[in-house]
Amino acid sequence: MPYELYYWPGLQGRGEFVRLALEEAGADYIDVARGPEKKGQGVDAMMAILESNSEHHIPFAPPFxxxxxxxxxxxANILLYLGPKLDLSPQDEDLRYVxxxxxxTITDIVAEVHDTHHPIANSLYYEDQKDAAKQRSADFLRNRLPKYLDYFERVLRQNPSGDRHIVGDRLTYVDLSLFQLAEGFTYAFPRAMHGFKTRYPALAALHDAIRERPNIMRYLGSKRRIAFNEGGIFRHYRELDYP
Amino acid sequence: MPYELYYWPGLQGRGEFVRLALEEAGADYIDVARGPEKKGQGVDAMMAILESNSEHHIPFAPPFxxxxxxxxxxxANILLYLGPKLDLSPQDEDLRYVxxxxxxTITDIVAEVHDTHHPIANSLYYEDQKDAAKQRSADFLRNRLPKYLDYFERVLRQNPSGDRHIVGDRLTYVDLSLFQLAEGFTYAFPRAMHGFKTRYPALAALHDAIRERPNIMRYLGSKRRIAFNEGGIFRHYRELDYP
Structure with missing residues (x-):
């Protein structure tokens, strides 16, 4: 039976971290909310679960x-669950907690990226919180983004199994998520990300290696990969990037 | 060997969710950053790990x-790891993912609560982002807090094993974290939380039941329980609560 992924259609968003793992593994899955209503799919199928009064374990929000x-x-919970099934987790039990x-930590940075364009309220338009967004983005690019990238570069360098993977000596879902982070930051903040390859050589090499994996390359070229856009987490607003 | 918990001293913060699990289980643990320097503890011991150039798996931030x-x-990762060891996880493997x-979801709400007083930047004082904080708090209290509390009340009510626990039919670390959420919200937003017991009867009953557990009661009355204060996640600023 195929896995069923539920996430808002029309944007990469948080769902993309799960999609990359499923695609790398060549897993059989249905992106339910993007599917046709006549097959019982679409957003209504997702809302039916979220709003169910009988479901035993209802999620708070997509993705699930x-x-x-x-x-x-x-x-993170989905990837924890799928990792061993897709052969994208460390073999070592302790390393699974790592x-x-x-x-x-990626979850945290994704929440912070979201708040660069929505610092006041998700329920308001970006245009109605633009001043606060400029302040928050400036702080994010000055203090937070470098702190996170420095951290991941350091974790790669200090990996006792070598800097080709972020944990252990084989590909894990975390490597795939780091690829997506670099993709997203480059889309949203091209000026702030200028010099990424020289400043973060291990992260950049990991990013290149992931992009060249056959299943990832095929996925990125397919219609299943939604383009970045201003409905997602990583948004490009010229005024929020470096001048 | 005792567990070593590392977290900023002087505040409950995120560390408190871990402390409650350790205390409920009567586990042997050291709250390292609150310990004496002459025993190799204190904040310096925590910073040594965070800044280590040789440690294999460095954390991004406390708690760890x-x-x-x-x-x-x-x-969430610490509790996932400790849960089975402290007998505070569901027995059923699937329910552990639940x-x-x-x-x-509690992690998310905690991040949102933090941002009610720091919507622009962690690196700025509250006083320097007070206007944005007022806007963000107003939205949080109007839209987000009720959404989260409605959700948890619903999960309790829809638990097929009964509404005494949030998952399964026995105490888990999630119940303890929900207790802490209710404590924190009541401290930070006493006016917005007015009527909590009648609006969220199942959550309120769970909260009362946790507070009366012997080990929790003993902990809450001990010096190990730091009082809520304006250095933590849950802060009481009169101007951010309901009028």
């Missing part, structure tokens, strides 16, 4: 994964 | 747990 009867919400910890 | 050589960062998903 359905595997048979089990519903698993939150990106991987999960790294993924949760 | 050290169990022997293994370092585990992030509250518990982790709920804990990650």
């Amino acid at each position: 994964l359905k595997d048979g009867d089990l519903i698993i919400p939150h990106v 991987a999960n910890g790294l993924q949760l | 747990l050290k169990d022997g050589d293994l370092i585990i960062p992030h509250v 518990a982790n998903g709920l804990q990650l």
